[in-house]
Amino acid sequence: MPSKVSVICLCYNHEEFVEAALASVIAQTYPTELIVVDDASSDDSVQRIKGFISKHADRSIQTIFNEKNLGNCKAFNAALELTNAEYIIDLAADDILLPNRVEEGLNNMSTRPEVAINFTNANYIDENGRYVKSHYAVDDKEKSKILVPEGDLFAEILKRYFICPPTLMYRASFLKAIGGYDEELAYEDLDIMLRLSRNHAFSFTDKILVEKRILSTSMASLQYKKGNKQLNSTLRICKKSFEMIQNRTEKRALLQRILYEAKQAFMHKRFLLFAAFITLGFKTILQK
Structure with a gap:
């Protein structure tokens, strides 16, 4: 019988952290593929x-070992x-699911069939697993202050970054x-959230259920550097969003996003991309 939930763990040069990521899936309070x-x-x-899998021979773990790099998407x-x-x-493979992430997601989404994505709060940790901060600042009961x-x-989502991507749990039927x-994109989170939110609701669970690791070599840290393809992908996403907007509120949101990304392109001397934005x-602005 297939599991209700599948965790797809993507690894690229994360030898220091991958075993902890995999262990966090095995440790879920709800049985997870x-x-x-x-x-x-x-x-x-x-x-x-392979070493981790051999230590957990009682678990059926599927693997894909790519011979050449395909990229996240x-x-x-x-x-x-x-x-x-x-x-x-x-x-x-450098992030960690806290033990009840899957169970909490199921509790939320199984009673809300309209929801495409459930997201949560998260703690940011450093290379050594030490706490840095929470994504949403919390009170003494670990509830979001905002x-x-x-x-x-x-x-x-179009206007601003406020959802922590590693916390996303998708409804597979909507995703597929x-x-x-x-x-065609160098990264996935903004695009997939926009495409799913166009026709479906998102839900928030006000609990810290994920640990996101902050590394100097992470995609987010390098996104505006010369030669990095992420800003090109952001331009493509903005162009796709232009075709999706339906009212003045969404038009203003897209303009806010465009202005922010144009500023980043200019500051990082990506002048061709600046001009495109x-x-x-x-x-x-001219769209009726």
Whole structure:
């Protein structure tokens, strides 16, 4: 009988952290399918993964070992095809799921069939696993000090970063219906949240259920550097969003996003991209 929840763990040169990530899936309070994808790591990640699997021979763990690097989006989609689970979590091999992440997600989403994504609060940790801060500041009961929006979030997601991507839990049927991740992109989270939020609700669980590791080599840390393809992907996402906006509120949200990304492009001397964002901004302003 297939598991209700599948965790797809994507690994690329995370030999130091992958075993902790995998162990956090095994430790879930709700039995969870685990699919591990190594995207042609050049370090000792594959050996660490195989060693972990041999220590947990009682668990059925599916693996994909890519011979060449495909990137996050293609690697994830390959794993997505292997599972019939109802819910999906995309776990980077340097992050950690706290033991009740899956159970809490199921409790929320199983009673709310309209929800495409459940997201939560998270703690940020450093390379050594030490606490840095919470994504949403919390009170003494670990509840968010701010009101976190949920429901129809398309405009909010388009306008600003406020959801911690490693906390996402997807309804698989909605995710597969839109074709999974866009394989033309260098990163997935903004695009997939926008495409799913266009027609579906999101829900928030006000608990810290994930630990996100902050590394100097992470994709987020390098996104604006010269030669990095993430800003190109953000431009593509903004162009896709232009085709999705339906009212003035969403138009203003897209303009806010465009202006922010144009500023980043200019500050980091990505002048061709800066010009492309400004052109899209004028196109958006002129849209009726």
